[in-house]
Amino acid sequence: MSEHLMLTIAAITLIGGACQWLAWRLRLPAIVFLLLTGIVIGPVTGWFDPDALLGPLLFPFVSLSVAVILFEGSLTLKFSEIRGIETVVRRFVTSGTLVTWSVTTIAARLIADLSWELATLFGAFMVVTGPTVIVPMLRTVRPTANIANILRWEGIIIDPIGALLAVLVFEFVVSAGAGDALGATVLAFISVIAVGTASGLAAGYALGEALRRDWLPTYLYNTITLAAVFCSFSVSNAFIEESGLLAVTVMGIYLGNRRGVPIDEILSFKESLSLLLITVLFILLAARLDLDHLQQMGWIVVGVFLAIQFIARPLEVLYCTWGSSLTWQERSLLAWIAPRGIVAAAVSALFAIKLEQRNFEQAELLVPLTFVVIIGTVVLQSLTSGWIARRLGVSEPAAAGFLILGANPLGRAMAKALEQQKVRVLLCDTLWDNVSRARMAGLKAYYGNPLSAHAENYLDLSGLGHLLAVTPDAHMNALACSRFKDMFGVKNVYSLRVGSSTGTSRRDTRREGRTAFSDEITYVDLSRRIYRGAEVRKTNLSETFSMAQFHAVHGERATPLFAVDPKGRIEVFAAETELEPAANWSIIALIDADSNSAKADGNGTSRAQAPATSATGDATT
CATH class of the missing domain: 3.40.50.720 (NAD(P)-binding Rossmann-like Domain)
Structure with missing residues (x-):
């Protein structure tokens, strides 16, 4: 049994590495190959069953992996960059998210017939794009500098903001779903924010002091940082359940904006570990998809995807670019490109598991619905954005x-x-x-x-x-x-x-x-x-x-x-x-x-x- 387990783990890492290499060779987002591979080895062939492989360790592994990913994303979110960027980008990562959130929520409610609580949570998942899918696409499409800068900064900044929004919406949904009175629901909501924020600030301050005052040798930066992330996440959850993700997000934002902290040294720990976690996590989550649920939903999932692609994103771009100097061609390409990535996949899978444990009806539909949107946006936009950019005349000439x-x-x-x-x-x-x-x-x-x-x-x-x-x-x-x-x-x-x-x-x-x-x-x-x-x-x-x-x-x-x-x-x-x-x-x-x-x-x-x-x-x- 143990030999079979080791061979399975080794095979998954090898397959994931092959997917990353193929994506590099073809200059496409690796998420496409990772998700398709997970679906093939999981529900299609039945060769890989994550629940049977990890058993009770599945939930902790997914939770800690998401914590590391969110910490890394929030570590790059600097207030100075938000204040200095263009008005269009600032709208995309603040009030513009409300447009996508609202339209997606309504589409999930009316088309997929999700409850308002789950539709609202699904809408929060869909506000993020992410640099892991945007950057490879930009290198292939090669749009003008205005479009490239807007999309790149939107993807970088929206990851931790969108994840934080999803965490807060989830807490509100869980509190309301417990049947508490409004006062109890608001109190639980505030408790999660307070504990998560306090835990993240405390861990960030302690780690920041250790790094600023050279209490740690350089070779321990990565190890101690990873340990601090795990401790902040676990301790915060021990006080108030589900506050851990907020804690690591706040911790990353604090460290990323504190002067004197060697951020570049901290980020280096992500170079191998975070890439490995993303690779394995995508395959693992895709392998857990239930094709029966997809068949049960049928063309409903396509309808939700089309609403996000052709209604939510264009309306968001229309609002965010209102009054700007962008041409209609540039706005059209912005309205077309908005692929979803690792944060949407990981957070939806994590919260779906938690909701299923609380016996929320339709919770099992969140993951397949999210993955259809991810695959649909990445594949459709990767294959067509270059041609659309050239037709609109907003692609760069041969780079000189x-x-x-x-x-x-x-x-x-x-x-x-x-x-x-x-x-x-x-x-x-x-x-x-x-x-x-x-x-x-x-x-x-x-x-x-x-x-x-x-x-x-x-x-x-x-x-x-x-x-x-x-x-x-x-x-x-x-x-x-x-x-x-x-x-x-x-x-x-x-x-x-x-x-x-x-x-x-x-x-x-x-x-x-x-x-x-x-x-x-x-x-x-x-x-x-x-x-x-x-x-x-x-x-x-x-x-x-x-x-x-x-x-x-x-x-x-x-x-x-x-x-x-x-x-x-x-x-x-x-x-x-x-x-x-x-x-x-x-x-x-x-x-x-x-x-x-x-x-x-x-x-x-x-x-x-x-x-x-x-x-x-x-x-x-």
Whole structure:
């Protein structure tokens, strides 16, 4: 028996990993493959029965998994971001949720014939979207920046807000369903909020103090944080049942907004554990679906899905964008894209179990109804949003921007030069000092590991189509090229060699991306020249000043980095290709400082007279 149990658990994790890999390869939300897999191995074939496998551990496992997911989501919810975002986004995550909630509640009541209590709870489930489904879809659809920013921030912020709404509605439904008087119901409702809030604040304060005052070694951050989440959830539930989810949500919001707490270190614990929990949880919950209930509801579930897709979302978008500068095409695409994700699935399954334990009629219908909406929105919108965006004229053209891995002085100099060509550039670095200097220079920069799950949701790649890895870590450069070559295309991924001792074979180089600039040029060499005063400058070519003359003028003191064709397109000099810039092209090169004093530029004039642009370090001269 124990051997069978271990084999089943191992098989589920392996199948889940395969689903995640397939989603990565096809650039689709993993939720589609996880849910379909769970349905196939569960109710369709009967191979996997979560209740038989976990028995009494099923409910605690689902509860703790949801607690971890909600904590991670609330940890990223910062008040400063809510205050600073556009009015449209602020409406989407506040009053706009009431529109979706109300319409969905009415649809569930009138179409699915759920009681008003369960219809109201189902409506609360449906207000969330989530970055785990939005971000992969945006990368495929590639809408304009306005649409991408609205959808991305809506998905990030609405997760903890929607989960908190579902928790509070559930508590009200349970209290009212117990047959208590109104006063007792309100008292129970207030008790849950008070205990959950107090427990979350206490746990957040204690953990925050431990992290701020360095009472914990770095290697224990993840372990202690996870233990604190479990304790806050369990202790709060011990005082007042069902207040645990509110506690971990409040705990995450508190830590995410407290100064001095190393949030990035805390978030790292989510990189493997949270992804594993989401993977297993989706398969487990999908395997518990009762197809008989779906057949019993028949086309009713389709009617609820259509009401959410074609009535609730368009009305919400109409309200949230009222008076904004968005075009009707942008509003139309916003009205089409709103896939539901992990929070809707996990919270609906959790509350359905609790309601069934309390003998609520129709509670067993919540999960299949929710999963039909999830699968319907994800599949329909993933397959059609790209075509709709192109038809409406709100999809971005071929992405020409650059993601520069390495916000060091070399990366900042190249970023400044590219921005002067009206090219979107995003710097990325794991060192805060580099990111801080880049931002002070007016450059956009992401602080964190571009390979992390956090970057998967928060690294804004809209408008970017090239990767240029220029860090002093050859291993990081290679991993980044491997990560982004499927997204940008292998021809648009470049890596600068670090030093002469880190050279790779041509075969390895092709696998890891193209060799930036040339085989002889290294990060160490260029960084030293930047330190000595070299500048990144633009030189215009003409009929009288060719590329050969450029080399004759500057010699070895100049290293061509980019070529700009007459249409403004940027080409990167690489070891694998030979660029042949002609007249009316421009060359962006790193030129040593001592070569500028006596040399002439492409128009035969001195540097002081030349219309050349320089961008060294953080300054523009």
